[in-house]
Ligand SMILES: O=C(O)C(=O)[C@H](O)CO
């Protein structure tokens with residue numbers, strides 16, 4: 001059975017953010033992930049995590065001005081200094097919270113623009129150099145353009161090529177089954193071929209992004225395949241509960 005992590009940005013929204021840790025533990029989760037902790041002191045987030053007896057699976061590096069529509073900085077022109085500072089901020093939080101992984105968001109830029117690609121590769125190289133010695137891994141995630149129009153990294157093969165080009169053990173793929181299905185389909189074959197480069201998996205139904213088992217994919221078969229492939233990381237439940245989080249957890253009880 002895969003080890004599932006509750007995504008506290010999307011799940012348990014019945015509670016204030018800092019109360020979602022205990023709610024996730026009470027619901028049976030052993031780990032959590034979320035997008036961003038930066039509105040709260042790292043020590044407070046770490047305290048909530050520890051009191052609830054949870055592990056942190058990952059969170060994202062600062063994305064720029066999220067509320068103004070920014071979705072990361074790594075490939076964005078003119079934001080290089082801010083990106084480097086954000087690596088420092090994220091690493092500081094990761095050390096205190098105890099997160100083994102950080103998601104580096106690319107931002108809105110044209111992947112076919114050679115200057116943007118060079119900027120992105122340089123940013124990833126910088127981030128790997130800055131975090132590797134601390135034992136914090138990095139992941140990059142292809143995201144579909146329907147949910148995030150204009151997002152730089154919108155192709156799984158391109159993402160894999162980038163990971164292979166940087167060629168450092170601490171840079172890996174975040175394989176979100178939801179995005180994979182929307183972008184390319186062929187989920188199981190992609191898991192098989194990309195598994196050596198995958199450090200984090202996420203799941204949601206397609207197309208509504210609700211609970212697993214409620215969309216067009218056979219999620220039970222995909223979970224069995226993830227087990228069969230020997231994946232030992234977490235599968236982040238990055239879905240929007242169709243009703244209350246608790247009411248929607250029957251799929252998990254089956255596992
Ligand atoms: O959108 C997703 O799927 C993610 O995992 C990002 O971390 C946040 O946008």
Ligand SMILES: [Mg+2]
Nearest residue numbers: 141176202238
């Ligand atoms: Mg995701």
